[in-house]
Amino acid sequence: MLDGELLEASDGIEALDLLEEEYKRVDLILLDWNMPRLDGMEVLKRLKADRRFRSIPVMMVTTESERENIVRAIQHGAVHYLVKPFTIEELIKRIMESLGKGGYEHD
């Protein structure tokens, strides 16, 4: 069972604005690549360049499945790269791994 609060942002700029206010209670960032205004890769770079945010694990959740993009994201500090489509079970498993937790119980 996965428990937590979800904060949503509809694009990269909104995500960074939200983090400015909420970063102290954020345990994990799920980041899409293809977003309006500021794409996920640019957001990832800015997160990792800011010492307030850089320790928050980032998991890319995206349709961008080309190998070079996966490599780029990992090189820039993403801890996981989940390509859509995926099952809910896969998503939860990766979230738990990204949070440094092992297995999970799915109800």
Add this chain to the structure above:
Amino acid sequence: MTDMDIEKIADYFTESLRQVLSTMAGFEISYIACDEFNSSCSDNPIIMGTMVLHGKKDAIISLSMEKDTAAMVIAYMTGILPQELKEQDLFDGVAELVNIMAGEVKARLSNTPYHFLLTSPFSIGGTNFRMVQKKNLLETCRHLKAGEMDITFRIAYI
């Protein structure tokens, strides 16, 4: 680009949608070619997800379905009951389906002359609307069926 190329590319998209719906929603779909490109009017509310693909030659893709079908698909994908889904969830969900399909096909076409970049998907909806475009565009479409559900995919190079 030839008619054969666009048919193959349309098959890539529909195969991608088949995988998405199977993986995320547990639906098995079958698909058949269709002749009519311009979307027909319907008395039932329709949601159409769309994306422009930027390549050597730009294209536009769309995925349209009745609102009730969208509610069923998105409900299975998210695990949220259809009646609890807001209208915005349906529009977002159909746009996301287009996004996932396009991302999959982008990777498949990455080393071909038909490589493209994704743009932001968007949705439009309503009743009795028709999408009409110039004649003689290179275009094709597919009807997809899963039980009682009908989904139409279209692609046109513009």
